[in-house]
Amino acid sequence: MSHVSAERHAGQDLIKWIALVTMVLDHMRLAWPATSDFFVLGRLSFPFFCLALAINVSRNQPGELFTRSNGRYLALLVLFAALSEVPYRMVGTSGTFNVLVTLALGLLVAWGVQHQTFESLVLAVGAIAAAYLLSEPLMYGFYGVLVPAALVLAIRRPELFALLPVVLCVAINTRTGLFERAA
Template sequence: MHGTETMPVGRVRDGALDLLKWLALLCMVLDHLRYVGLSLDGLYVPGRLAFPWFCLAIAANLQRVANAPVNGRWRYLGWLLLFSLISEVPYRMFIADADTLNVLPTLALGLLVARGWQQKAIFDRGLALIAVTVAAVFSTQLMFGFFGVLLPLAMLLVFSRPWYFSVVPGLVCVAANQWQMLLNSANGVALSGLAMCLIAPLAGLVLLRHGKNASPPAMRRWAYALYPLHFLLLLVVRQITI
């Protein structure tokens, strides 16, 4: 890739985007395997790809449906909010000492912020302002906190800019992942996780650009159910292994 090249703008082919979503889901499952009672701390590193790639998928979807009917855009938010509620119980069953909500409220707020920037209508901008305020006030209750809510917007802004601008969402991703704790740990897994956060946006953008010929199964609305279901399945695995 050369400095004069830009990241993909406009409609992204379904194959590349679906591949990104499947890989993000796989990285999330790998990350959560650390909680089944086995010594799998190294999975923390690929797990750092999951959240930024889900944020990138939101940004890519916003690019693709920028001129879609308003009802379609609200449906996207509605599914996120619905499964935010559905997923909270399985999430807390699996991670009993969780000190934040599940990840979907963060993604829903991030969607509102990114869409407010994109649409520029007063109503959308107002919702984005409310979402930013909620993220600031309730940062400690949100998974990935305030900066996690900003990450979809940071991803969206990189689409029409040269590849090296991906360092911006990379830094936002690092900030969302408690970088102070990672630096203080100063072990190989923590530092590798920090590096993975930094390069995750660029890796995802390269995948979207060069994965055009991919043809994985399409991720449709049923895929939202995979989030709460994977907690229940891993809970079963933990009961078997301990």
């Protein structure tokens, strides 16, 4: 079982930048409807953000759940999810929560996969239950919450789990009507 080292990596920074750029491409359609075809490229942002999250989770040794860094990571994710919900609602989009809610629940599930302690599994089961109950208003739905955990599994054991995140990403994008829009 390999773990990513705790030092900063240019590759991880590149993933974050690609996620940001594709997110901007996705959001451009809200300001300039003529750019609505960028929506398809914009759908790449979620898997890239999930990958960055999974890399961060994988950097911790299994069992090291309650660290200052993890607490800060979750707190900031929840804070920005709450703060961004108001402007997100003002734009009047699809009636879903903003993507940070899905990522916060996904973080809890990924922690369950990484740490496999009683506490992390309780958090993961709670997040899975919330995702199931809130699947409709969650951006990317129930399966979107599972993507970060699937990526943690793929990082740990690519020979077994490399295709799992791909299958989940296909599932979440069929939910959003991406394939119909691209046709």
